[in-house]
Amino acid sequence: MVKAADMLIARRADTRARADFATWKMMAKLNGLSALPPEAQEFLESYKNLLARMSEGEASEATIAAIYKAYYAEMGGAGTPPDVRPRPAEPAADNVTAFRRPAPKPKKSVSFGAATFAGTQKRPLPVALIFVCLVVVYVGIRLYWR
Numbered sequence: 001m002v003k004a005a006d007m008l009i010a011r012r013a014d015t016r017a018r019a020d021f022a023t024w025k026m027m028a029k030l031n032g033l034s035a036l037p038p039e040a041q042e043f044l045e046s047y048k049n050l051l052a053r054m055s056e057g058e059a060s061e062a063t064i065a066a067i068y069k070a071y072y073a074e075m076g077g078a079g080t081p082p083d084v085r086p087r088p089a090e091p092a093a094d095n096v097t098a099f100r101r102p103a104p105k106p107k108k109s110v111s112f113g114a115a116t117f118a119g120t121q122k123r124p125l126p127v128a129l130i131f132v133c134l135v136v137v138y139v140g141i142r143l144y145w146r
Contacts (some may be wrong), residue, residue: 006077013071014084021064
């Protein structure tokens with residue numbers, strides 16, 4: 001029986017192993033193999049050896065499994081590492097509906113003469129009234145400072 005703590009360690013180790021392997025593989029493709037730690041270089045060498053004997057997918061999974069076991073032990077997992085590979089997804093049921101865009105809403109009339117915007121009755125403030133208010137504020141400030 002696998003303890004919850006060991007399962008948590010196993011998931012972390014598996015996630016880290018998959019991420020590290022992808023990173024190492026990309027660095028090897030970009031001629032950055034010498035910048036990797038010696039442990040990573042050893043795993044990539046074993047990957048190349050496995051690649052000569054099996055397909056790329058199988059070699060990748062075998063290498064990830066080896067990295068996973070090493071990380072599991074390093075993170076303090078007890079015993080043999082549990083299997084944490086994701087299960088294949090079940091096919092979707094037939095009752096799934098396709099996404100449809102909602103029907104476009106009809107636009108309301110926009111009339112600038114009577115100032116009706118989207119069906120609301122707003123009266124625009126006349127420019128002269130705004131100007132008068134600014135003059136009153138200016139004169140009030142000037143009189144206040146004298």
